[in-house]
Amino acid sequence: MEKNLKRMATMQRMQVTGLELFYKKGYYNTSVDDILKELNLSKGAFYYHFESKEDFFIQIIENLVVRKMYGMLIEPIEGHEHTLDLITNCFEDALETAVHNELDFGFVLSNFINEFNGRNDKIMKHLNDILKVWEVNLVSAIQRGKFNGFIDRHVDSEGVAVYLMSAYMGIRTLMVETAPSARKYRFMAQIRQYLKSIEAKTTTV
Amino acid sequence: MEKNLKRMATMQRMQVTGLELFYKKGYYNTSVDDILKELNLSKGAFYYHFESKEDFFIQIIENLVVRKMYGMLIEPIEGHEHTLDLITNCFEDALETAVHNELDFGFVLSNFINEFNGRNDKIMKHLNDILKVWEVNLVSAIQRGKFNGFIDRHVDSEGVAVYLMSAYMGIRTLMVETAPSARKYRFMAQIRQYLKSIEAKTTTV
DNA sequence: ACTATTACCGACCAAGTGGTCGGTCTTAGT
DNA sequence: ACTAAGACCGACCACTTGGTCGGTAATAGT
Numbered sequence: 001m002e003k004n005l006k007r008m009a010t011m012q013r014m015q016v017t018g019l020e021l022f023y024k025k026g027y028y029n030t031s032v033d034d035i036l037k038e039l040n041l042s043k044g045a046f047y048y049h050f051e052s053k054e055d056f057f058i059q060i061i062e063n064l065v066v067r068k069m070y071g072m073l074i075e076p077i078e079g080h081e082h083t084l085d086l087i088t089n090c091f092e093d094a095l096e097t098a099v100h101n102e103l104d105f106g107f108v109l110s111n112f113i114n115e116f117n118g119r120n121d122k123i124m125k126h127l128n129d130i131l132k133v134w135e136v137n138l139v140s141a142i143q144r145g146k147f148n149g150f151i152d153r154h155v156d157s158e159g160v161a162v163y164l165m166s167a168y169m170g171i172r173t174l175m176v177e178t179a180p181s182a183r184k185y186r187f188m189a190q191i192r193q194y195l196k197s198i199e200a201k202t203t204t205v
Numbered sequence: 206m207e208k209n210l211k212r213m214a215t216m217q218r219m220q221v222t223g224l225e226l227f228y229k230k231g232y233y234n235t236s237v238d239d240i241l242k243e244l245n246l247s248k249g250a251f252y253y254h255f256e257s258k259e260d261f262f263i264q265i266i267e268n269l270v271v272r273k274m275y276g277m278l279i280e281p282i283e284g285h286e287h288t289l290d291l292i293t294n295c296f297e298d299a300l301e302t303a304v305h306n307e308l309d310f311g312f313v314l315s316n317f318i319n320e321f322n323g324r325n326d327k328i329m330k331h332l333n334d335i336l337k338v339w340e341v342n343l344v345s346a347i348q349r350g351k352f353n354g355f356i357d358r359h360v361d362s363e364g365v366a367v368y369l370m371s372a373y374m375g376i377r378t379l380m381v382e383t384a385p386s387a388r389k390y391r392f393m394a395q396i397r398q399y400l401k402s403i404e405a406k407t408t409t410v
Numbered sequence: 411a412c413t414a415t416t417a418c419c420g421a422c423c424a425a426g427t428g429g430t431c432g433g434t435c436t437t438a439g440t
Numbered sequence: 441a442c443t444a445a446g447a448c449c450g451a452c453c454a455c456t457t458g459g460t461c462g463g464t465a466a467t468a469g470t
Contacts (some may be wrong), residue, residue, distance in 0.1 A: 024323055025323070025324055026231075026233065026320065026324065028231065028233055028234045029233045029324065110319075110375075110378050111319050113378055113381065113382070114315075114316050114319045114320070114378060114381075115231060115319070115320065117381045117382065118229055118230070118381075119230055119231065119234065124382060128382055128383060131379075131383075132383075156391060156394065156395075158391060159391035159392070159394050159395050160395060162376070162379060162388050162391050162392055162395075163372070163376075163391070163392055163395035163396070165375065165379060166371075166372050166375030166376035166378075166379055166392060167368070167371050167372045167375055168375065169374075169375040169378050169379070170315070170370065170371030170372055170373065170374040170375030170376070170378075171367070171368075171371035171375070173315050173318055173319060173371075173374050173375075174336075174367060174370060174371055174374070176318065176319075176322045176323075177318075177322065177329060177333055178333060178336075178337075183367050186361060186363060186364035186367050186368070187364070187367055187368055187371060189361065189364050190361075190364050190365060190367075190368035190399075191368070193399070193402055193403070194395075194398070194399045194402065196402070197398055197399065197401070197402040198398070
């Protein structure tokens with residue numbers, strides 16, 4: 001039991017550092033040795049805990065990426081209050097995190113999707129699953145919004161979801177180099193504009 | 206002179222195949238030998254024409270990516286007709302190209318930006334330059350739209366430009382695996398909705 | 411016919427790559 | 441005190457990478 005704890009701790013350390021480097025330098029461009037060097041561990045340690053580099057990465061997805069995605073982009077919009085506000089605030093928070101150069105897992109995800117697309121089907125499947133969860137939750141949030149009278153009943157929930165995800169992932173790419181803070185600000189203003197356009201028209205004058 | 210023609214032809218062949226493979230498998234994950242194998246050429250031929258793999262890639266950007274970007278995403282919105290229609294049609298066309306699995310250079314660009322971000326400043330500079338050109342042209346198209354009375358004078362041109370670019374690059378990431386055609390359709394519907402919300406209100410009743 | 415340049419070949423190199431494996435400490439259980 | 445398993449070490453392997461370099465076939469200019 002105590003043993004198992006040590007095992008878990010080491011694996012966790014490897015995964016955290018692994019994600020950091022994979023994100024910074026890309027999966028294919030980061031060697032197992034790079035990660036090991038950072039942690040002062042040896043090849044032996046790595047292959048004692050993980051089957052392969054690929055297996056290692058998949059465990060990172062399941063253990064770190066999935067959970068963070070939930071915390072940042074899924075849970076925050078699960079409430080029953082004004083749906084569009086929830087979404088707006090959620091995006092605002094996530095982008096603010098990104099501005100401070102911290103890991104923003106929505107972007108981590110789209111980043112990896114771009115890297116593995118057409119190159120590793122097994123990993124792509126895992127990444128797409130997360131995307132699907134995000135999409136499903138957005139769709140049901142929007143439907144809830146319609147039901148609760150916050151969103152125009154005529155809008156296409158699926159469409160809005162796909163659109164929001166697109167916009168979010170796109171702005172993150174645009175934020176990587178040029179004026180992230182300014183771009184975030186402009187982006188949020190336009191998102192609000194768009195979301196306003198799908199609000200329920202209470203003024204059914 | 207005749208000689209020079211042959212040189213150009215070979216370089217062109219290398220660049221076209223190079224872009225194809227870099228796009229499909231990523232820059233770091235594509236070896237010079239991969240490209241050479243495809244063309245039945247030797248290492249010697251490659252390094253006779255290009256200084257390095259990096260130099261080769263930069264020439265691809267300048268010769269192929271820049272020009273295609275112009276043709277697909279910049280020139281089409283340079284007219285003086287109804288600006289928002291121009292933008293809509295331009296996006297529609299570019300995404301349709303993407304659905305048929307052909308190279309869509311807007312996405313090629315964002316793809317490479319993701320790959321080189323934080324890894325190769327020199328290349329990033331070139332990529333960002335193209336992005337900048339796109340942005341500038343979008344901004345001026347929108348300002349033209351305002352001037353011509355098609356777009357609400359109160360909207361933030363820069364904001365709209367950044368937002369449109371974001372949305373476009375994002376949807377392309379979402380289209381890489383799941384239901385590209387359906388997603389394109391939904392996306393376009395929402396983009397139209399958004400663009401409608403920034404139209405000039407002719408009904409100033 | 412001779413020569414010089416262009417365009418290309420392919421063996422070679424040093425530096426990595428993911429992955430293996432025999433060995434060695436430390437610790438827990440008896 | 442002895443043993444067995446867990447956690448880790450690091451030398452090693454086959455292979456790939458970007459890049460070099462001495463050569464050669466074809467061609468253009470004279």
